Amino acid sequence: MDFSKNILETIGNTxxxxxxxIVxxxxxxxxxxxxxxxxGNSVKDRMAVKMIEDAEADGRLKPGGTIIEGTSGNxxxxxxxxxxxKGYKLICVISDKQSKEKMDILRAVGAKVVVCPTDxxxxxxxSYYSVSKRLAQETPNxxxxxxxxxxxNSLAHYEQTGPEIWKQTEGKITxxxxxxxxxxxxxxxGKYLKEKNPNIKIWGIDTYGSVFKKYHETGIFDENEIYSYITEGIGEDILPKNVDFSLIDGFTKVTDKDAAVYTRKIALEEGIFVGNSAGACIKGLLQLKEHFKPDDVVVVLFHDSGSRYVGKMFNDDWMRERGFLEENVTKAEDVIKDHIDKELIVVRTEELxxxxxxxxxxYKISQIPVVDINGFVGSVDETDLFRSYVADKNVAExxxxxxMSKPFPIVKLGTPIEEVSRLFSKENDAVLIDLGNxxxxxxTKYDIIGSIK
Incomplete structure (x- = not known):
């Protein structure tokens, strides 16, 4: 009979x-x-086994112990x-930018999940680095x-992933x-492949908000490059010891939007349901296309499953909120379609x-139209009220x-977005659309900015 003794024996040979x-x-x-x-639906299964087996071998991990790790989920x-x-307990420390699916999956397989702020x-x-270390100091065994x-971590891929790719491509990978x-x-x-053929090029995909690309090119760790980003699984604000920059021929950076858009494209165009870093890899691959020749064999690695991003990159509302959904915005109503059914908040001339x-x-708004019995007669916004308050502390009554200032301009349904945009100025922060009923x-300006692709 052909069977595996446990689930760990099924890792590898992907x-x-x-x-x-898509390419x-x-x-x-x-x-x-x-x-x-x-x-476990990701490349991380490989190094998880290797790290634990090595820790068991040298006594760092003892029977019945608790494993503690800061992780993006995989x-x-x-x-x-x-x-x-193997019978261990596990505590996973995860940042709050990671998808809810990742957190729920970890809990489903028995891990205790501790969530830390990203920014x-x-x-x-x-930080999830600090919390992980603290928990390891406080937790017995x-x-x-x-x-x-x-x-x-890197040794697992030197021993397993590299040889698999070399064998599967019959050494033709470039x-x-x-x-x-x-x-x-x-x-x-990279280490394994370059030992086999030093001419093989190794390209890393980085994200904006990460330090890798600039550090590789200049040797400068630029803290100004560090800021919060959405893309999961790639990029860092530290220099891990596992990153051997001498093996890497170059980096290209991919935006959060492009990573998210191409994550969806892979599923729709190739029928491969994979995660956020795969989208970043494909967009990065396209950015590097001038490096590839007809006889080249290019291998791109897809880290994890799209099932961990169903509430994010594969959710239209999530994508739309961040301006990532590629929709055709041409008319006035297109920019407000997500909230066009909401009641217009107004204030009357005689109200205080x-x-x-x-x-x-x-209602967490910044502009309000002013009406009387004849219709729209003026407008107020935060700037108006602030200036009035500075001039007269009793203005509230x-x-x-x-x-009030001049009334907002009014446009009809079907007005081109370019025409609507021209109505905004220093003196005018909003436009009204007549819905015809x-x-x-x-x-608002925020709606226009949100529609920019």
Whole structure:
């Protein structure tokens, strides 16, 4: 009978799949190493086993111990599978930018999940780096994995992933392209491939908000490059020991929007349901297309499964909120379609300024049209009210008509967005759209900016 003794024996030997439509503009053979075929649905299964086995061998991890790790979710899943099979407890420390699906999956496989804020310095006691270390110090019989600096991470890919790719391509691979986070995959695979053929090019995919690309090119760790970003699984605000920059031929950076858009494209155009870093890799691959020749064999690695991003990149509302959804915005109503059914908030000429302020606070808005029995006669916004207050501290008890500005311009349904945009100025922060049924809606600068692709 042909069977595995446990789930860990099914890790590895993932397929190479030819990409077609999505890489049509690349004049080379492009193959995807689809790591979702691992039991934990990500490449991280490989190094999770290796790190734990090495820690067991040298006594860092003892029977019945607790494994503690800061993770973006995928390493945690791999560790969880090993912990289940080998009888360990697991605490995963995760940043709040990671998808809810990742957190729920970790809990489903028995991990305790501790969530930390994303937008803090690595040295901040609230960061998931700091919290992981603290928990390891406080928890008896525990072992802190530290996938960033644990060289068993890259060794797993040197021993497994690299040889698989070499064998599957019959040594014909010319380029390896992969997202860089902890650095284990690119360094381990890169080391093996370059030992086999020093001419193989190793390209890393970075994200905006990360330090890798500039550090590789200049040797400068520029803290000004560090800021919060949405893309998951790649990029860092630290320099992990697993990143061997000497093995990497170059980096290209991919925006959050492009990573998200191409994550969806892979599913729609290739039928491969993979995660956020795969989208970044494909967009990065296209950015590098001038480096590839017709006879080249390019391998791009897809880290994880799209199932972990159903509430994010594969959710239209989430994409639309961030301006990532590629929709055709040509008319006035297009920019407000998500809230066009909401009632227009107005204030009457004889109401007090305090009433307008109260409405702004309640509905979290900055501009309000002013009406009387004849229709729209004026407008107020935060700037008007602030200036009025500076001039007269008792302004809150005055009627709106004493502080209001000109009424907002009114456009009809179907008005081209270019025409609407021209109506905005220093003196005018909003436009009203006549919905044709006796009601109106407001278009703000924020709505116009949100429609920019």
């Amino acid at each position: 397929p190479l799949v030819k990409l077609n439509k 049509a503009e690349i004049d080379a053979l492009v193959l995807a190493k689809v790591e979702t075929f691992n039991p 390493t945690g899943m791999g560790l969880a599978l090993v912990a289940i099979v 803090v310095e690595p040295t901040d006691p609230r 525990s072992w802190y994995v530290n996938q960033y600096d644990n060289l068993s 380029h390896f392209v992969v997202g860089v986070g902890t650095g284990g995959t690119i360094s381990g695979v 300024v305090s009433h307008a302020i109260e409405r702004m606070r309640k 005055k009627p709106i008509k004493e502080v 006796g009601s109106h809606h407001i278009i």
